[in-house]
Amino acid sequence: MQTKGHNGDGSLQDAVERGACVLVLSPSIHDATDDACLDLLSLDDPSEQNVLWVAYTRSPDACIQDWVSSVGERPRNLRFVSVGETTRSASAVSGGDGTRGEVVDALSSPGDLTGLGIKLSEVLKAWDSNDNETVACFDSLTALLQYADLQTVYKFLHVLTGRFDAAGVTAHFHLDPDACDDQTVSTLTSLFDTVLELDDDGEWAVRTR
Template identity: 30%
Template sequence: MQNRGENSAHSSETAAAFTRTLAGLKRRGSGLLLVGPQPAMGRACERFLGESKTEPRYRLFVKTDGATCHEHQKCEEVGVGSNAGNVKIIERTTHTRSTATVSSTGHDGSDHGIGHGHDDDSETTIVTSGSLARLGITISEAIDEFERESGGLQSGELRVCFDSLVPLLGEHSHESVFRFLHILTARVRNVNGMAHFHLPTEMDSAAVNTLAPVFDAIVEVNMGSGEPVHRWQLVQQDVTTDWLSL
């Protein structure tokens, strides 16, 4: 990212502007790129899913990484919690998994590379196709269902967690993934939802530089003195915060 930290949010004026911007992202909807080592991501992921004790949440988990880390698995358990009926899971299977294994989780949806299953009352959709378009359509359909079930999603009610962009970047060009994310984040913002996407890599990697314009902010996480810390870069404003505890 160019000029990263040039306008570091350390002054009270900038910090106040940063707080206002975050409130606006929650109100209008947002797409966040979560970057850094996988072990530090769990706390940030849990925070982005939002609490559901005082506000209704509709959570959509998109799973592309069959070897999802333990921290992310815990995050999904928190997301499901006692509101399993408000949770949908879309699992994109890797090419190494057999069709028989996929079909065993639900009825055979091979015409479209999709199957369905249920886990603790949360709905799981299996996508066996490697097509980005098919994955995008499946995600959009899940959001459509949430809209119908809720009678209209309110600001911040929809939370989307995309567990890893790594498999997509390994199978498709950066430009193709960019177009996919551009459409997907626009769909989430259209219902004032908040989506975050895990990308366990370095902040200055080619993938981050290519994909950054799609997102409202890039959230870099790390382990500081044994505890996870994070800092935000607001893409449009080119403002970067100091490191903050999670």
């Protein structure tokens, strides 16, 4: 892998190829993690974007509030798959002007990877007919690993990243390396062409194959 440094205060968009699946290695709770997430989700004009957000650890309400604070204009289409305890009322994410579509799908069982895969495939299929750029966030693999073993998660991600690649989706997946052993991090890293890792100085190391 090639490695280069990237200042934590700058945009990461130029470090990620469109249509790539990216692993973001950083603490689950960190300002730089939140900033990187929103940066990677706002690649284009929001009016020309489909945004898919898989949330294990945060409510849709919190995600949309962060988006509005950082980006401002809501994306053309916004779809949440809210997993387990993060499930909340969709009242705060309804499209007020009638020109944006925001939908929350609830998945009550965090370990139901078959059900999750079906929901994500349905979203991609629904968006296949529009010309918008599709971006996705999976938050987080750290949480997912609490409900499924490494081999199961690896197989799931192998299929999912393949689907994203085929659909031209630019997707990033969060993983807290301090919450996992080295073997887990190494195994999951092998699935991604680009890895962003936050170092102790608050800078991003960008590794590409």
